[in-house]
Amino acid sequence: MGRLLQSNRDILFVALLSLVVRVLAIVPVHANGYTSDEREYIYMAGRLAAGDEFIDSNGERSTRAPLFPYVLSVTLRVFGNDLFIPYLVGCLFGTAVVILTFVLTMYIWGDRASALIASAATALYPGLVIYSSVLQTETLYIMFMLTALLFAVKMIESPTLVDAIVLAAASGLASLTRAVFLGFFPLLLLLIGWSRWREGKTGAGKLLAVAFAVWVLVLSPWTIRNYNIHGILIPVSSGSGNSLLTGNNPFATGTWRLEDGFGHWFQEKANERGIGNIADLSEIDRNSLSGEIALSYIASNPGHVLYLAVKKAYMFWIFPITNSDSNIPLQAVATGAEFVLYIGTVVGIVAAWNQRRRMIPIWGAALIFFMIQVVLHCESRFRLPLTPLICLSFGLGSSILLDRRRRGELLASQRNRVAIALLSTVVILAYGFAGWLFLRGII
DSSP: OHHHHHHTHHHHHHHHHHHHHHHHHHHHHTTTOOOHHHHHHHHHHHHHHTTOOOOOTTSOOOOBOOHHHHHHHHHHHHHOSOTHHHHHHHHHHHHHHHHHHHHHHHHHHOOHHHHHHHHHHHHHOHHHHHHHSSSSSHHHHHHHHHHHHHHHHHHHHSOOHHHHHHHHHHHHHHHHHOTHHHHHHHHHHHHHHHHHHHTTOOSOHHHHHHHHHHHHHHHHHHHHHHHHHHSSOOSSBOOHHHHHHHHSSTTBOSSSOBOTTHHHHHHHHHHHTTOOOGGGSOHHHHHHHHHHHHHHHHHHOHHHHHHHHHHHHHHHHHSOOOSOSSOHHHHHHHHHHHHHHHHHHHHHHHHTGGGHHHHHHHHHHHHHHHHHHHHSOOOGGGGGGGHHHHHHHHHHHHHHHHOHHHHHHHHTSHHHHHHHHHHHHHHHHHHHHHHHHHHTTOO
């Protein structure tokens, strides 16, 4: 045990630093009270801890992703209503994310320096610190997502039954934490199969089928519960119809905020479809109606929808991830951290191009989750699950820049120099534009 601790003391130090930073952040992060999401989850978890049904603050027997409220309810039931323990558990989840980033980076690159830099960046990244210190789904979800991606990479290399089961279990738990993973998992299996097929590897088909079956099994209790209550097969409700309409309407801003007049317009569209007061609709009916109206708007207003998509893409990648729009110093620190992160990531992406086979699940996740938010409504915090994946490439890029020999080998290629220069220019221009918008008071 002593030898094990000695050989891993560097990552243990990073993990301890991560935990301390997150615990210390709890009080300042809540200087202005709870977030609206926290209030909702605390309410739901309190009911569950008291033995009540899974009911949201609107009184709905909700079909939303249930895992985080249930996890929170366990801590409330065991330790009482003092929220320090739930916050501490969230910080531990955040520390687990740091360790998983180290493990995933080590597995892909096989380079300890890259893995340590990636994990340190994950430990200190402002957005990850903030959202480990609040009672929201992000950190628990990222923990399961990274576990799933780690075993997805393993499935490409040399799949085993254990790998398939862990991949499926982690993916099922991720889907039950945030429904966005529900649509991604089948695509992830296709990416694994396609990657192996390209290399002429066979024999993983049965394991991929096992993974899909286990994933369905993990989702089945909540699916059955939803069917028994609502009479509809809903594994997990994503609220995708509501989000699609929020991001695509005449009053959309690209975010969850809507300009004045949306409520009246929404009611008019409902009336056109023979529906009365939208306030009387159930969660499921409102989501279905919203999706129908949104698709109609997208089909008839492609120009405005494209404008909103570009705006959402910019917000997704560039806007800082914080819990406050008014804390300018915090936003400045977060923006600076993200700029440095992107520059290092540019080098990492160029350096990793010859090893891109292993990166297919990682890059696939980044692309698919990004496209989802461009279509739906967008918030910068929706980028948070991708941050450890960005740190993975940042770790490789930074370790190369710090190593004279490896840096020289990378820059010896004109193609690499041009690619790094072009991608870095894109990053600089994007942040320069953000600075101009800020100075003009637009953001």
